[in-house]
Amino acid sequence: MADDVELTILMPCLNEAETLATCIGKANAFLARTGIRGEVVIADNGSTDGSRDIALANGARVVPVAQRGYGAALGTGIEAARGRYVIMGDADDSYDFANLDAFVTQLRDGADLVMGNRFAGGIAPGAMPWHHRYIGNPVLSAIGRRFFHTPIGDFHCGLRGFSRAAVLGLKLRTTGMEFASEMVVKATLAHLDISEVPTTLSRDGRSRPPHLRSFRDGWRHLRFLLLFSPRWLFLYPGIALLCMGLLVGAILLPGPLHIGQVALDIHTFLIAALCVIVGAQSIAFAVIGRRFASRYGFIPRSGTYDRILEALTLERILAIAIVLMLVGLVVLLWGFGQWAERGFGRLNPNSTLRAMILAMTALVTGFQLMMSGFMSSMINIPIYERRVADPAPPLHSDQA
Structure with a gap:
């Protein structure tokens, strides 16, 4: 590290021969105008069109990157x-x-991450496809703000500045376009100082199509946001399904419910049972996902969640699972007896069949909880290395 270098202007590059010299020239002009001690770095991702030579000829430093991806x-x-x-x-x-003055000002004032906002600064005609401008970016940015409570208005702006030390501390892992989302999400979860400045977006200066693929890369961003928020992916849908299933099941357990000319009966009761099973499993996935993500550093630890996870010991989960399975087994045996009394014929839907559905729901839910408890406990096993047998220390001369 050179202590006298304040700013690195970094550009990823894959066959950018048409526009690279222009970008480097603008970056060098900014450094010259402001007097900032800086450098221009080109992270070359395997260009074959002479981009490396162009970068070197224009005074940039080239960093070869063998692994493909933004x-x-x-x-x-x-x-x-x-x-x-x-x-x-x-x-x-x-x-x-x-024109990077606003970014440098915010960074010097203590911001850890400064995001550009193209919607606030201005988007030139034809610079952004309509489905990116009015659907993709607004929807993904809204999801990011909702899931992670970040103030960023333009989640996917490619022009951003940050403290190198702060971002290295985030341990960013993704290799594709979702890197942009990962940086914002992890910075938010780590409670870094994040600000936003208006920036402009001009038309792409290249004659070839961009590397970005709308639906593929949009899905990668959405997938990342979901995977980094087990609450929204598993917990909230699971709670909704479980509550709905328990409520409808409790209403229909005594018998059918008539609402006008509509009768909710055994089939609706069966759907309620399925909601209970899926909801319970989804909540279990939320616990497992949160424990895994916190354990391996994908999501920062949370005191509230840690206390909940510590309370959900394997023994307590197994106790609940065994009770559910025993209740289900007892009711199932009773229903089998009722079935035998009818000569293994048709069950009474108003009594026996409801009980059988209830029994199977308790059995399946209990079994799911038991398996989920073991899986969660496997993730929680302490990770360390220990030598099974260390070599014996050498004998001293007086011990020989």
Whole structure:
């Protein structure tokens, strides 16, 4: 690390020969105008069009990145950066590297992450496809704000600045386009100082299609947001299904319910039982997912969740599971007796069949809880290395 380098302007690159020189020129012009001690770094992801030579000829430092992917290129570039601060942006001439003053000001004032907002700064005609501008970006940004309570208005702006040390501390892992979401999500969960500044977006200066694939990369962003929020993926839907199933089941357990000309009977009772089973399993997945994510550093630890997870010991989960399975088994044996009395014929839907559905629901739910309890406990096993047999220490001369 060079102590006198304040800013690294980082650009990921994969065959950007048409626009790379322009982007580097703007970045160098910004450094010259402001007098900031800085460097321009090109994280080259295997270009074959002469981009490396262009970068070197224009005074940039090239960092080769063997692993393909937007996140892989940026991650390696951030590690190789010499500046205290890093401003990253695409090398397609859509971002104005000559005007980064607002980013530097925020970083110097103590911000850990400064996001650009293209919707606040202005998007040139044709610079962003309509389905990105009015559907993809707004929807994914809204989901990110809802799931993680982040104030960011433009979740996927590619022009952003940050403290190198702070971002390295986040231990970003993704290698694709979802790297952009991971940075914002982990910075929010780590309670870093995040701010936002308006920035402009111009038309892509390349003649070839962009590397971005709308539906593939949009799904990768959405998948990442869901996987990093077990509450929204598993817990809340599970609680909703479980409560709905228990409520409807309790209403229909004594007999059918008539609402006008509509009769809710055994089939609705069966659907309620399925909601209970799926809801319980979804809640169990939420517990397992949260424990796994916290354990391996994907999500920061939470005191509230840790206390809940500590209370959910394997023994307590097994006790609940065994009670459910015993209740289900007793009711199932009673129902089998009723079935035998009828000569193994048709069951009475108003009494015996309801009890059998209840028994099977208790059995299945209990079995699911038992398996989920064991899986959660496996994740919680302490991880450390221990030598089974250490070599005996050498004998001293007086012990020989």
